[in-house]
């Protein structure tokens with residue numbers, strides 16, 4: 001049985017984010033945002049993949065660990081913690097991502113102290129908490145599988161099955177790199193996005209989520225993170241990491257869309273909007289707002 005960390009009842013604003021991918025500049029900017037919002041490490045949850053594509057895995061792990069935040073085990077932590085030969089991302093064999101992952105994964109293995117890899121091995125598969133009566137499950141990919149890519153356009157039937165497995169009112173995940181908030185039969189699926197890579201929307205912005213009690217329910221907000229992406233890209237070049245991901249940091253476009261369903265492919269280059277959704281568990285009411 002994989003481990004679950006239960007944080008109990010939380011009735012204060014919470015910052016949810018993931019996919020820091022060894023991007024130190026983005027992680028520093030995210031923590032600066034948290035400080036501005038008055039959110040401490042005890043009110044932050046990382047959805048996993050602390051390290052991956054970018055140049056500073058050890059420093060990023062140190063920064064995340066230093067806050068004391070709860071961290072869900074991502075496929076990168078699972079693989080590095082177990083001493084596996086590859087990242088376990090779930091890329092199809094022979095794709096560009098599959099080929100490039102060999103380079104950054106080997107880099108992470110080389111750069112990370114053994115003690116950090118032991119920490120990764122001990123991370124929980126799921127973090128749970130309750131906010132205003134809503135039961136929230138935070139996972140990496142999906143409750144059924146750590147490296148399942150879940151997108152907004154995926155069939156609702158798939159998401160219903162995941163909710164049945166999780167037994168929660170709200171699921172928060174990451175892994176797929178694209179943020180979204182989606183009602184599913186009166187429950188709520190949130191992808192908090194990634195802070196270490198842009199969302200293929202043609203801007204270098206990255207994304208995180210805020211959750212807070214509101215009325216009888218919760219309010220979830222997807223927010224953009226603006227950070228020193230040029231500095232992060234320069235660090236990748238110095239480290240000799242794949243140019244494809246370095247370019248993605250600069251341009252906001254992914255090198256390829258192998259993992260994306262047709263709807264998400266069609267959204268390439270369309271800037272993502274800030275989004276907020278209120279969810280009331282008793283009435284299953286939703287209210288959305290967009291800037």
Ligand SMILES: [Fe+2]
Pocket residue numbers: 048049074075076089140147175176
């Ligand atoms: Fe992942």
